[in-house]
Amino acid sequence: MKMNSLALQYDSGKLLVLDQQLLPQKEQWIAVNGPEQMADIIRALKVRGAPLIGVAAAASLADWGLKTKPSPSDFLSTALMLRESRPTAVNLMNAIDRLLKVFDKTNFERVGEEAQAIFDEDVALCEQMAERANDFIQSGDGILTHCNTGGLATAGRGTAFGAFSYACEKGKKIHVYADETRPLLQGGRLTAWELGKNNIPHTLICDNMAASLMAQGKVQSVFVGTDRIALNGDVANKIGTYGLAVLCHYHKIPFYVVGPKTTVDKECFTGKNIPIEQRSDEEVLGVSGAFGKVRWAPDTTSVHNPAFDVTPVDLITGIILDGKYFSQKELKENALSK
Ligand code: MRU
Secondary structure: OOEEOOOEEEEOOEEEEEOOOOOOOOOOEEEOOOHHHHHHHHHOOOOOOHHHHHHHHHHHHHHHHHHHOOOHHHHHHHHHHHHOOOOOOHHHHHHHHHHHHHOOOOOHHHHHHHHHHHHHHHHHHHHHHHHHHHHHOOOOOEEEEOOOOOOOOOOOOOOHHHHHHHHHHOOOOOEEEEEOOOOOOHHHHHHHHHHHHOOOOEEEEOHHHHHHHHHOOOOOEEEEOOOEEOOOOOEEEEOOHHHHHHHHHHHOOOEEEEEOHHHEOOOOOOHHHOOOOEOOOHHHHEEEEOOEEEEOOOOOOOOOOEOEEEEOHHHOOEEEEOOEEEEHHHHHOOHHHO
Protein backbone atom coordinates (compact mmCIF):
# COMPACT_ATOMS: atom_id res chain seq x y z
CA MET A 1 0.00 0.00 0.00
CA LYS A 2 1.13 3.55 -0.74
CA MET A 3 -1.01 6.50 0.33
CA ASN A 4 -0.23 10.18 0.45
CA SER A 5 -2.79 12.80 1.36
CA LEU A 6 -3.02 15.96 3.45
CA ALA A 7 -3.84 14.00 6.63
CA LEU A 8 -2.80 10.39 5.99
CA GLN A 9 0.33 8.72 4.69
CA TYR A 10 1.28 5.10 4.22
CA ASP A 11 4.64 4.01 2.92
CA SER A 12 6.97 1.03 3.54
CA GLY A 13 4.67 -0.41 6.21
CA LYS A 14 4.39 2.87 8.14
CA LEU A 15 1.00 4.50 8.73
CA LEU A 16 0.98 8.17 9.75
CA VAL A 17 -1.97 10.46 10.42
CA LEU A 18 -1.99 14.20 11.04
CA ASP A 19 -3.27 14.98 14.54
CA GLN A 20 -6.28 17.18 13.76
CA GLN A 21 -6.87 17.91 17.43
CA LEU A 22 -3.70 20.01 17.44
CA LEU A 23 -4.41 21.99 14.27
CA PRO A 24 -3.86 24.78 13.43
CA GLN A 25 -1.39 25.45 16.25
CA LYS A 26 0.74 22.37 15.59
CA GLU A 27 1.24 20.14 12.56
CA GLN A 28 2.14 16.87 14.24
CA TRP A 29 1.94 13.39 12.73
CA ILE A 30 1.07 10.29 14.74
CA ALA A 31 2.63 6.91 13.88
CA VAL A 32 -0.24 4.42 14.09
CA ASN A 33 0.59 1.02 15.54
CA GLY A 34 -2.46 -1.11 15.07
CA PRO A 35 -6.25 -0.91 14.90
CA GLU A 36 -6.81 -0.29 18.65
CA GLN A 37 -4.78 2.88 18.45
CA MET A 38 -6.55 3.88 15.24
CA ALA A 39 -9.96 3.40 16.89
CA ASP A 40 -8.86 5.69 19.76
CA ILE A 41 -7.61 8.26 17.25
CA ILE A 42 -10.95 8.18 15.41
CA ARG A 43 -12.98 8.47 18.65
CA ALA A 44 -10.87 11.46 19.74
CA LEU A 45 -11.41 13.12 16.30
CA LYS A 46 -7.68 13.28 15.70
CA VAL A 47 -8.71 11.75 12.39
CA ARG A 48 -12.19 12.82 11.34
CA GLY A 49 -14.44 13.53 8.38
CA ALA A 50 -16.64 10.78 7.02
CA PRO A 51 -14.59 9.58 4.01
CA LEU A 52 -11.25 9.88 5.82
CA ILE A 53 -12.28 7.79 8.81
CA GLY A 54 -13.29 5.02 6.40
CA VAL A 55 -9.98 5.25 4.54
CA ALA A 56 -7.92 5.45 7.76
CA ALA A 57 -9.71 2.55 9.46
CA ALA A 58 -9.28 0.40 6.33
CA ALA A 59 -5.58 1.30 6.05
CA SER A 60 -4.90 0.36 9.67
CA LEU A 61 -6.84 -2.90 9.47
CA ALA A 62 -5.06 -3.92 6.26
CA ASP A 63 -1.66 -2.90 7.63
CA TRP A 64 -2.24 -4.97 10.78
CA GLY A 65 -3.52 -7.91 8.70
CA LEU A 66 -0.45 -7.83 6.45
CA LYS A 67 1.93 -7.65 9.43
CA THR A 68 0.34 -10.15 11.84
CA LYS A 69 -1.69 -12.53 9.62
CA PRO A 70 -4.47 -12.86 12.22
CA SER A 71 -6.93 -15.74 12.37
CA PRO A 72 -10.32 -15.17 10.69
CA SER A 73 -12.02 -14.69 14.05
CA ASP A 74 -9.41 -12.14 15.24
CA PHE A 75 -9.65 -10.31 11.93
CA LEU A 76 -13.44 -10.18 12.24
CA SER A 77 -13.50 -8.96 15.86
CA THR A 78 -10.87 -6.29 15.14
CA ALA A 79 -12.76 -5.17 12.04
CA LEU A 80 -15.98 -4.87 14.06
CA MET A 81 -14.23 -2.92 16.81
CA LEU A 82 -13.01 -0.38 14.21
CA ARG A 83 -16.41 -0.35 12.50
CA GLU A 84 -18.00 0.79 15.76
CA SER A 85 -15.49 3.52 16.61
CA ARG A 86 -17.93 6.20 15.42
CA PRO A 87 -21.61 5.56 14.70
CA THR A 88 -22.87 8.15 12.19
CA ALA A 89 -20.51 8.26 9.19
CA VAL A 90 -21.48 5.26 7.10
CA ASN A 91 -18.27 5.50 5.06
CA LEU A 92 -16.55 3.82 8.00
CA MET A 93 -18.91 0.83 7.92
CA ASN A 94 -18.81 0.68 4.12
CA ALA A 95 -14.99 0.63 4.08
CA ILE A 96 -14.69 -2.06 6.76
CA ASP A 97 -17.35 -4.19 5.07
CA ARG A 98 -15.36 -4.03 1.83
CA LEU A 99 -12.29 -5.46 3.60
CA LEU A 100 -14.35 -8.16 5.30
CA LYS A 101 -15.78 -9.15 1.93
CA VAL A 102 -12.37 -9.77 0.36
CA PHE A 103 -10.77 -11.28 3.48
CA ASP A 104 -8.92 -14.48 2.72
CA LYS A 105 -6.66 -15.97 5.40
CA THR A 106 -4.28 -17.26 2.78
CA ASN A 107 -3.99 -13.95 0.94
CA PHE A 108 -3.65 -10.83 3.09
CA GLU A 109 -2.31 -8.97 0.06
CA ARG A 110 -5.89 -8.89 -1.19
CA VAL A 111 -7.02 -6.91 1.88
CA GLY A 112 -4.15 -4.47 1.28
CA GLU A 113 -5.20 -4.05 -2.33
CA GLU A 114 -8.76 -3.30 -1.26
CA ALA A 115 -7.64 -0.67 1.28
CA GLN A 116 -5.53 0.88 -1.48
CA ALA A 117 -8.55 0.86 -3.81
CA ILE A 118 -10.66 2.62 -1.14
CA PHE A 119 -8.01 5.35 -0.84
CA ASP A 120 -7.55 5.75 -4.61
CA GLU A 121 -11.30 5.78 -5.25
CA ASP A 122 -11.85 8.49 -2.65
CA VAL A 123 -9.25 10.70 -4.34
CA ALA A 124 -10.97 10.17 -7.71
CA LEU A 125 -14.47 10.71 -6.28
CA CYS A 126 -13.35 14.04 -4.80
CA GLU A 127 -12.31 15.19 -8.29
CA GLN A 128 -15.68 14.14 -9.74
CA MET A 129 -17.61 15.95 -6.99
CA ALA A 130 -15.55 19.11 -7.39
CA GLU A 131 -16.05 19.22 -11.14
CA ARG A 132 -19.81 18.65 -10.95
CA ALA A 133 -20.36 21.01 -8.00
CA ASN A 134 -18.54 23.73 -9.91
CA ASP A 135 -21.58 23.92 -12.22
CA PHE A 136 -23.52 25.41 -9.29
CA ILE A 137 -20.97 28.11 -8.46
CA GLN A 138 -20.95 31.51 -10.18
CA SER A 139 -18.05 33.93 -10.15
CA GLY A 140 -18.82 36.57 -7.52
CA ASP A 141 -20.68 34.17 -5.21
CA GLY A 142 -20.46 34.32 -1.44
CA ILE A 143 -20.65 30.69 -0.30
CA LEU A 144 -21.27 29.59 3.24
CA THR A 145 -20.04 26.24 4.55
CA HIS A 146 -20.13 24.29 7.81
CA CYS A 147 -17.63 22.02 9.54
CA ASN A 148 -14.59 20.81 7.58
CA THR A 149 -15.01 19.03 4.26
CA GLY A 150 -11.57 19.35 2.69
CA GLY A 151 -8.36 17.37 2.46
CA LEU A 152 -8.54 16.86 6.21
CA ALA A 153 -11.84 15.03 5.84
CA THR A 154 -11.09 12.93 2.75
CA ALA A 155 -8.20 11.33 0.88
CA GLY A 156 -8.48 13.94 -1.86
CA ARG A 157 -9.42 17.60 -2.23
CA GLY A 158 -12.63 17.17 -0.26
CA THR A 159 -16.38 17.20 -0.79
CA ALA A 160 -17.89 20.71 -0.51
CA PHE A 161 -14.41 22.16 0.02
CA GLY A 162 -13.20 20.48 -3.18
CA ALA A 163 -15.80 22.49 -5.09
CA PHE A 164 -14.35 25.74 -3.71
CA SER A 165 -10.73 24.95 -4.60
CA TYR A 166 -11.78 23.69 -8.05
CA ALA A 167 -13.86 26.84 -8.74
CA CYS A 168 -10.88 29.02 -7.77
CA GLU A 169 -8.57 27.01 -10.03
CA LYS A 170 -11.03 27.67 -12.87
CA GLY A 171 -10.66 31.39 -12.23
CA LYS A 172 -13.97 32.01 -10.46
CA LYS A 173 -13.91 34.74 -7.86
CA ILE A 174 -15.67 33.38 -4.79
CA HIS A 175 -15.71 34.26 -1.13
CA VAL A 176 -16.20 31.46 1.39
CA TYR A 177 -17.83 32.10 4.76
CA ALA A 178 -16.77 29.35 7.16
CA ASP A 179 -18.92 28.63 10.20
CA GLU A 180 -16.64 28.05 13.17
CA THR A 181 -18.74 24.94 13.95
CA ARG A 182 -19.22 24.56 17.68
CA PRO A 183 -18.45 22.67 19.80
CA LEU A 184 -15.17 21.35 18.36
CA LEU A 185 -14.53 24.20 15.95
CA GLN A 186 -13.74 22.17 12.85
CA GLY A 187 -14.58 25.30 10.83
CA GLY A 188 -12.48 27.71 12.85
CA ARG A 189 -9.51 25.41 13.32
CA LEU A 190 -9.51 23.25 10.21
CA THR A 191 -11.50 24.86 7.37
CA ALA A 192 -9.94 28.28 7.99
CA TRP A 193 -6.51 26.59 7.92
CA GLU A 194 -7.26 24.79 4.65
CA LEU A 195 -8.81 27.88 3.03
CA GLY A 196 -5.65 29.81 3.88
CA LYS A 197 -3.38 27.06 2.56
CA ASN A 198 -5.34 27.09 -0.73
CA ASN A 199 -5.41 30.90 -1.00
CA ILE A 200 -9.21 30.91 -1.13
CA PRO A 201 -10.68 34.27 -0.06
CA HIS A 202 -12.63 33.65 3.14
CA THR A 203 -14.12 34.99 6.33
CA LEU A 204 -14.64 33.04 9.53
CA ILE A 205 -17.96 33.54 11.32
CA CYS A 206 -19.52 32.22 14.52
CA ASP A 207 -22.35 29.78 13.80
CA ASN A 208 -24.98 32.24 14.97
CA MET A 209 -23.95 34.88 12.38
CA ALA A 210 -25.19 33.02 9.30
CA ALA A 211 -28.74 34.43 9.39
CA SER A 212 -27.67 38.05 9.44
CA LEU A 213 -25.13 37.49 6.65
CA MET A 214 -27.89 35.96 4.55
CA ALA A 215 -30.24 38.86 5.31
CA GLN A 216 -27.52 41.22 4.06
CA GLY A 217 -27.41 39.34 0.73
CA LYS A 218 -23.84 38.17 1.19
CA VAL A 219 -24.56 34.47 0.76
CA GLN A 220 -25.55 33.15 -2.68
CA SER A 221 -25.39 29.46 -1.77
CA VAL A 222 -24.58 27.02 1.02
CA PHE A 223 -22.47 23.93 0.34
CA VAL A 224 -21.97 21.24 3.00
CA GLY A 225 -20.63 17.69 3.17
CA THR A 226 -22.42 14.71 4.66
CA ASP A 227 -21.82 11.74 6.96
CA ARG A 228 -24.74 9.63 5.81
CA ILE A 229 -27.34 9.93 3.06
CA ALA A 230 -30.61 8.03 3.47
CA LEU A 231 -32.32 6.62 0.39
CA ASN A 232 -35.10 9.24 0.58
CA GLY A 233 -32.51 12.04 0.32
CA ASP A 234 -32.41 13.02 4.01
CA VAL A 235 -28.85 13.82 5.03
CA ALA A 236 -26.92 13.66 8.31
CA ASN A 237 -24.09 16.12 8.77
CA LYS A 238 -22.35 18.08 11.53
CA ILE A 239 -24.72 19.56 14.12
CA GLY A 240 -25.92 22.93 12.87
CA THR A 241 -26.36 21.87 9.25
CA TYR A 242 -30.13 21.52 9.65
CA GLY A 243 -30.36 25.05 11.04
CA LEU A 244 -28.49 26.38 8.01
CA ALA A 245 -30.91 24.58 5.68
CA VAL A 246 -33.87 26.17 7.50
CA LEU A 247 -32.22 29.60 7.11
CA CYS A 248 -31.66 28.97 3.39
CA HIS A 249 -35.32 28.07 2.96
CA TYR A 250 -36.42 31.36 4.55
CA HIS A 251 -33.92 33.44 2.57
CA LYS A 252 -34.48 31.48 -0.68
CA ILE A 253 -30.82 30.51 -0.95
CA PRO A 254 -29.85 27.19 -2.61
CA PHE A 255 -28.63 24.53 -0.17
CA TYR A 256 -26.35 21.91 -1.74
CA VAL A 257 -24.95 18.72 -0.21
CA VAL A 258 -21.78 17.22 -1.69
CA GLY A 259 -20.81 13.62 -0.94
CA PRO A 260 -19.26 10.50 -2.44
CA LYS A 261 -21.27 7.32 -3.08
CA THR A 262 -19.56 5.77 -0.04
CA THR A 263 -21.79 8.07 2.09
CA VAL A 264 -25.04 6.53 0.85
CA ASP A 265 -26.60 4.02 3.24
CA LYS A 266 -28.50 1.58 1.05
CA GLU A 267 -30.19 0.08 4.10
CA CYS A 268 -31.40 3.35 5.53
CA PHE A 269 -34.69 4.51 4.03
CA THR A 270 -35.12 7.78 5.90
CA GLY A 271 -33.08 10.15 8.01
CA LYS A 272 -35.05 9.05 11.07
CA ASN A 273 -33.07 5.80 11.03
CA ILE A 274 -29.63 7.46 11.06
CA PRO A 275 -27.84 6.89 14.39
CA ILE A 276 -26.66 10.18 15.84
CA GLU A 277 -23.44 10.18 17.86
CA GLN A 278 -23.76 11.74 21.32
CA ARG A 279 -20.48 13.15 22.59
CA SER A 280 -19.14 14.10 25.98
CA ASP A 281 -20.40 17.04 28.07
CA GLU A 282 -16.82 18.29 28.27
CA GLU A 283 -16.94 19.52 24.67
CA VAL A 284 -19.74 21.97 25.51
CA LEU A 285 -18.77 22.93 29.05
CA GLY A 286 -15.45 24.35 27.84
CA VAL A 287 -12.51 23.56 25.59
CA SER A 288 -9.39 21.48 25.89
CA GLY A 289 -6.64 20.58 23.46
CA ALA A 290 -3.76 22.49 21.93
CA PHE A 291 -5.33 25.67 23.38
CA GLY A 292 -5.14 24.38 26.95
CA LYS A 293 -8.12 23.60 29.15
CA VAL A 294 -10.79 26.17 29.89
CA ARG A 295 -14.09 25.46 31.61
CA TRP A 296 -16.63 28.29 31.26
CA ALA A 297 -19.85 26.61 32.39
CA PRO A 298 -20.64 25.44 35.91
CA ASP A 299 -19.48 21.82 36.37
CA THR A 300 -22.98 20.65 37.25
CA THR A 301 -24.68 22.07 34.14
CA SER A 302 -26.66 19.54 32.16
CA VAL A 303 -25.47 19.29 28.55
CA HIS A 304 -26.94 18.12 25.23
CA ASN A 305 -24.19 17.31 22.71
CA PRO A 306 -25.25 15.47 19.55
CA ALA A 307 -22.43 15.53 16.97
CA PHE A 308 -24.77 15.51 13.97
CA ASP A 309 -28.26 16.46 12.86
CA VAL A 310 -30.45 15.37 9.99
CA THR A 311 -31.56 17.75 7.24
CA PRO A 312 -34.75 16.54 5.57
CA VAL A 313 -34.82 16.30 1.79
CA ASP A 314 -37.52 19.02 1.72
CA LEU A 315 -34.83 21.58 2.61
CA ILE A 316 -32.17 20.30 0.19
CA THR A 317 -31.91 21.94 -3.23
CA GLY A 318 -29.83 19.06 -4.54
CA ILE A 319 -27.14 16.50 -3.77
CA ILE A 320 -23.93 16.30 -5.78
CA LEU A 321 -23.00 12.64 -5.54
CA ASP A 322 -19.72 11.82 -7.31
CA GLY A 323 -20.13 13.24 -10.81
CA LYS A 324 -23.94 13.24 -10.68
CA TYR A 325 -26.48 15.79 -9.51
CA PHE A 326 -29.79 14.80 -7.94
CA SER A 327 -32.36 17.57 -7.58
CA GLN A 328 -34.80 17.54 -4.67
CA LYS A 329 -37.49 16.36 -7.09
CA GLU A 330 -35.33 13.41 -8.25
CA LEU A 331 -34.41 12.55 -4.66
CA LYS A 332 -38.12 12.48 -3.75
CA GLU A 333 -38.76 10.18 -6.72
CA ASN A 334 -36.36 7.71 -5.09
CA ALA A 335 -33.46 8.33 -7.48
CA LEU A 336 -30.99 7.05 -4.88
CA SER A 337 -32.71 3.63 -4.68
CA LYS A 338 -32.31 2.99 -8.41
O1 MRU B 1 -17.28 15.09 13.58
P1 MRU B 1 -16.56 15.25 12.27
O2 MRU B 1 -15.56 16.33 12.29
O3 MRU B 1 -16.02 13.95 11.77
O4 MRU B 1 -17.69 15.69 11.29
C1 MRU B 1 -17.38 15.88 9.93
C2 MRU B 1 -18.52 16.41 9.14
O5 MRU B 1 -19.62 16.55 9.63
C3 MRU B 1 -18.28 16.63 7.68
O6 MRU B 1 -19.12 17.64 7.21
C4 MRU B 1 -18.59 15.32 6.96
O7 MRU B 1 -17.77 14.29 7.42
C5 MRU B 1 -18.59 15.34 5.52
S1 MRU B 1 -17.25 16.09 4.69
C6 MRU B 1 -16.18 15.06 4.12
